[in-house]
Amino acid sequence: MLKFRSYLTPYRVSVSIALILMLTELAVELALPLLMAKIIDEGILQEDLSLVMKWGGIMVGLSFLAFASGMINSFYAAHVSQSFGFDIRKEIFVKIQSFSFESLAKFPAASLVTRMTNDITQLQNTLFMGLRIMLRAPLLVLGSVVMSFFVNPVLASIFAVVIPLVIVFLIWIMKRGSKLFQIVQAKLDIVNDVLRENLIGMKLIKAYVRRDHEINRFSESTNSLKNATITGLRMIEASMPILLFVMNIAILFILWHGQSQVMNGNAQVGEVVAIVNYGLRTTAALSMFSFIVMFLSRSRASSLRISEVLDTKEKVKIEGSQNGFQFGEIRFEDVSFSYPDVDELVLKNVSFTIAAGETVAVMGGTGSGKSSLFQLIPRLYEVGFGKIYIDQQEITSIDLAVLRNQIGYVPQEAVLFSGTVKENIEWGKSDASMDEIERAAKAAQIEETIEQLPDKYETRIGQKGVNLSGGQKQRLSIARALVRKPKLLLLDDSTSALDVKTEKNLLKALEGYSSTTLVITQKISTAEQVDRILLLDDGELIAEGSHEELRKVSPLYEEIYQSQMEEGANVQRAN
Numbered sequence: 204m205l206k207f208r209s210y211l212t213p214y215r216v217s218v219s220i221a222l223i224l225m226l227t228e229l230a231v232e233l234a235l236p237l238l239m240a241k242i243i244d245e246g247i248l249q250e251d252l253s254l255v256m257k258w259g260g261i262m263v264g265l266s267f268l269a270f271a272s273g274m275i276n277s278f279y280a281a282h283v284s285q286s287f288g289f290d291i292r293k294e295i296f297v298k299i300q301s302f303s304f305e306s307l308a309k310f311p312a313a314s315l316v317t318r319m320t321n322d323i324t325q326l327q328n329t330l331f332m333g334l335r336i337m338l339r340a341p342l343l344v345l346g347s348v349v350m351s352f353f354v355n356p357v358l359a360s361i362f363a364v365v366i367p368l369v370i371v372f373l374i375w376i377m378k379r380g381s382k383l384f385q386i387v388q389a390k391l392d393i394v395n396d397v398l399r400e401n402l403i404g405m406k407l408i409k410a411y412v413r414r415d416h417e418i419n420r421f422s423e424s425t426n427s428l429k430n431a432t433i434t435g436l437r438m439i440e441a442s443m444p445i446l447l448f449v450m451n452i453a454i455l456f457i458l459w460h461g462q463s464q465v466m467n468g469n470a471q472v473g474e475v476v477a478i479v480n481y482g483l484r485t486t487a488a489l490s491m492f493s494f495i496v497m498f499l500s501r502s503r504a505s506s507l508r509i510s511e512v513l514d515t516k517e518k519v520k521i522e523g524s525q526n527g528f529q530f531g532e533i534r535f536e537d538v539s540f541s542y543p544d545v546d547e548l549v550l551k552n553v554s555f556t557i558a559a560g561e562t563v564a565v566m567g568g569t570g571s572g573k574s575s576l577f578q579l580i581p582r583l584y585e586v587g588f589g590k591i592y593i594d595q596q597e598i599t600s601i602d603l604a605v606l607r608n609q610i611g612y613v614p615q616e617a618v619l620f621s622g623t624v625k626e627n628i629e630w631g632k633s634d635a636s637m638d639e640i641e642r643a644a645k646a647a648q649i650e651e652t653i654e655q656l657p658d659k660y661e662t663r664i665g666q667k668g669v670n671l672s673g674g675q676k677q678r679l680s681i682a683r684a685l686v687r688k689p690k691l692l693l694l695d696d697s698t699s700a701l702d703v704k705t706e707k708n709l710l711k712a713l714e715g716y717s718s719t720t721l722v723i724t725q726k727i728s729t730a731e732q733v734d735r736i737l738l739l740d741d742g743e744l745i746a747e748g749s750h751e752e753l754r755k756v757s758p759l760y761e762e763i764y765q766s767q768m769e770e771g772a773n774v775q776r777a778n
């Protein structure tokens with residue numbers, strides 16, 4: 204938690220005010236038993252009513268001051284803790300946005316969600332408690348012991364023995380609690396993960412009638428979370444009776460010893476009352492410790508999880524030449540690649556050159572490394588061995604943002620954001636004019652569909668809006684890539700849901716964008732229309748050339764061609 208103290212710097216004035224108010228409350232609490240002793244010894248026992256009234260009035264005034272301080276302190280504590288949480292949440296969000304895929308792979312999505320919500324809320328609550336009672340409680344214990352010694356050192360000496368023992372015991376509990384609550388947070392990650400998978404895969408669950416299986420899976424994970432939380436809470440709660448028992452024995456000892464001291468004339472009644480009062484306040488403060496211990500244990504676990512995200516170091520080189528590239532000639536030179544923490548190479552010594560403006564299809568069986576090859580170009584992953592050049596510049600020498608800004612990448616799965624059709628297209632270029640948006644939609648063969656939507660470009664999609672078909676989503680994603688007029692267009696199986704005619708029109712329209720275009724495809728109909736084909740097999744580039752050339756030289760390509768021709772003939776016969 205202390206690690207995050209720099210986040211309090213902007214709020215130091217509010218923190219100082221909250222702490223001063225908390226100290227005011229504390230001072231009043233420590234002064235009240237002294238005043239009570241005065242009222243008993245100098246007022247009641249001396250039968251001096253005016254003194255009782257005078258000190259009684261001061262006690263009421265001080266109590267009101269403590270009440271007002273407490274109220275205002277809560278106001279500042281809430282402001283500081285919420286702002287603190289907001290700032291950390293924002294910083295983590297920014298950090299996650301800067302993550303490479305290698306870093307992202309270290310944190311499951313559900314875990315990042317828990318860290319950004321639940322873990323930060325833990326820190327917020329701890330800070331709020333910190334400004335309200337967490338500091339007050341130990342100071343109240345310390346102040347009560349000091350004041351007790353000031354009132355009567357003999358009677359107070361019991362505190363000097365008991366309280367350090369209690370504190371050591373509480374620290375031990377906190378250390379164990381921290382470990383247990385780390386387990387709790389990890390279990391919460393699992394619950395969130397199951398929940399997320401269920402929400403995403405609801406259609407599949409219904410189609411496969413897997414409702415009961417999923418309910419069981421969810422019950423198991425929540426049950427495990429419940430048990431881990433109970434274990435943590437039980438341990439913390441068990442500390443409370445132990446603490447009360449020890450402190451009550453200490454107070455009984457003070458009463459017993461105090462009585463003989465009063466009899467001997469070594470102490471006054473008011474002094475015994477004051478020390479017992481300090482003892483009771485100390486007990487109340489120490490019993491707050493079990494909550495504090497719980498908050499600290501949880502927040503310790505949470506702060507470790509938050510630090511893990513914030514401290515993640517990126518190895519990716521971001522800065523580089525601001526000039527970018529002009530034409531879009533791509534050259535792979537002996538490129539090999541394996542995913543982080545995986546030994547197996549998914550691309551092996553791949554070399555090829557694609558001239559600027561060319562349209563090239565990348566083909567190969569499933570898992571042959573097509574998507575991996577694509578992801579290396581915008582540097583979503585870094586090349587392991589070998590080099591990739593665009594217009595003779597090694598891609599790592601180009602500034603990462605400049606490089607990516609010149610590439611239109613359409614991933615395999617079309618991702619749309621909640622918002623309008625227009626917003627989804629202009630996501631590719633925030634300052635795109637309406638004319639540019641319409642031209643991109645037209646080229647992506649989605650214009651007609653948009654014109655038929657209730658509010659055309661202003662139609663909301665996704666939640667509370669219209670739903671688009673798989674093919675429509677793909678074309679909208681292509682429009683998003685085209686609107687930025689990329690020098691390099693990467694379509695990762697983005698035309699799979701398009702019929703032959705639409706795909707033909709799309710590829711024709713792309714010519715107007717004069718980009719170098721790479722398209723991953725499984726379809727011979729696409730391969731027939733492009734300038735060249737790269738054929739991958741198990742991470743190796745086994746053939747390259749036009750459709751006609753590959754039919755002659757590559758048995759694998761011919762096999763794919765024949766199987767698709769046969770399929771087509773079967774479909775025709777069935778119709």
Ligand SMILES: Nc1ncnc2c1ncn2[C@@H]1O[C@H](COP(=O)(O)OP(=O)(O)OP(=O)(O)O)[C@@H](O)[C@H]1O
Binds near residue numbers: 549572574
């Ligand atoms: N993030 C990842 N981490 C580890 N291995 C991965 C990752 N993504 C893919 N792989 C592995 O890399 C290999 C190549 O995958 P890739 O997605 O590049 O193939 P592909 O040719 O695009 O397949 P498909 O046509 O099925 O999309 C596969 O064996 C796959 O299991």
